[in-house]
Amino acid sequence: MEKSYLRYELTDIDEIKLLNDILETNKDLKTLNLNFNKLGTNRSPLHITINKIGSLFKTLENNQTLTKLKLCQCMIHVPDLVKIFQLNTTLTVLILKRNNIGSDAVFIADMLKTNQTLTTLSIQNNNIGNTVTSNLAYALKRNTTLTKLSLNNNNIGDLGAHFLAETLKINTSLKILYLKECNIGSGGNYSISQALRINNTLTLLNLSTNYFSQYDLPYLADALEVNKALIKLDIKKMRFGDFGILSLVNALKTNITLTEINVDFDHNNFLKEMLETNYIKKNNREKLCLQIVCLKKLNQLGMIDKVKTLIPDIYASCMDKYTLV
Numbered sequence: 001m002e003k004s005y006l007r008y009e010l011t012d013i014d015e016i017k018l019l020n021d022i023l024e025t026n027k028d029l030k031t032l033n034l035n036f037n038k039l040g041t042n043r044s045p046l047h048i049t050i051n052k053i054g055s056l057f058k059t060l061e062n063n064q065t066l067t068k069l070k071l072c073q074c075m076i077h078v079p080d081l082v083k084i085f086q087l088n089t090t091l092t093v094l095i096l097k098r099n100n101i102g103s104d105a106v107f108i109a110d111m112l113k114t115n116q117t118l119t120t121l122s123i124q125n126n127n128i129g130n131t132v133t134s135n136l137a138y139a140l141k142r143n144t145t146l147t148k149l150s151l152n153n154n155n156i157g158d159l160g161a162h163f164l165a166e167t168l169k170i171n172t173s174l175k176i177l178y179l180k181e182c183n184i185g186s187g188g189n190y191s192i193s194q195a196l197r198i199n200n201t202l203t204l205l206n207l208s209t210n211y212f213s214q215y216d217l218p219y220l221a222d223a224l225e226v227n228k229a230l231i232k233l234d235i236k237k238m239r240f241g242d243f244g245i246l247s248l249v250n251a252l253k254t255n256i257t258l259t260e261i262n263v264d265f266d267h268n269n270f271l272k273e274m275l276e277t278n279y280i281k282k283n284n285r286e287k288l289c290l291q292i293v294c295l296k297k298l299n300q301l302g303m304i305d306k307v308k309t310l311i312p313d314i315y316a317s318c319m320d321k322y323t324l325v
Helices: 015-026 051-064 101-114 131-142 157-168 188-197 217-227 241-254 269-274 285-290 294-300 305-309 312-322
Strands: 005-007 031-033 068-070 093-095 120-122 148-150 176-178 203-208 232-235 260-263
Touching: 015 051, 101 131, 131 157, 157 188, 188 217, 217 232, 217 241, 241 260
Parallel strands: 005 031, 031 068, 068 093, 093 120, 120 148, 148 176, 176 203, 203 232, 232 260
Antiparallel strands: none
């Protein structure tokens, strides 16, 4: 075990006291992992009283060495937890996966309005709906330090996505946003796409396993044509069809900042239509030969071998001038 890392299992009052002592005296500890300990107000083992848990939170509040706190699946009582951040100025990473936080996430939103140290927050899989998402979105309009937020596996929906999109239009600190499996459909896709036309800070966006159709992807593709910040986009496990993917390939001819894109589609049908109708040649063959970034994307999508087979002259022309990575 690293000197700066501690994984601790709380089974009785004495162990909470021991942990308090460690936190008060150890000046090297940077990460504390309390995952799977039941720390909720009314859900703790009978022999671990809420007063003792409160003493632990008080210790964390005054601790000035920890930088990362992991409380996954702890049935945490959020109003008590956020009190830690009233005085603590060193915690930068807070991981709260699977705590069934629900509407109590409003307390986290209130904390984010004033907190100036937290840079990473994971509250995925916490039964968070669109109403609470609006509170989080509003808080992020004021917060200037959070750079990474994971809301995966929450029921955010189109309305919640809209609230977040409005925040992305003005937030200048958030760089990484995970919205995987958040029940986002066409309306949410449109809102996020419009935000990406304005946002110049976000570098990673995960929208996989939502409910976009092939008619939604063109909005996202249009945004990518003007967005100059996004480096990685994940839109896996959604059915876009040839029409949607075609709009994406068009966007990648213009976009030169996106270096990784994850998407699922029927390679065979799309390539057959695109290549057999001379799509590439009709869209300025020489320009595309020189636009190696497009071929890089095709390579990442697993399509480059078919490009090499079906249009070897274009492939060879590009390879003469660039190194495909």
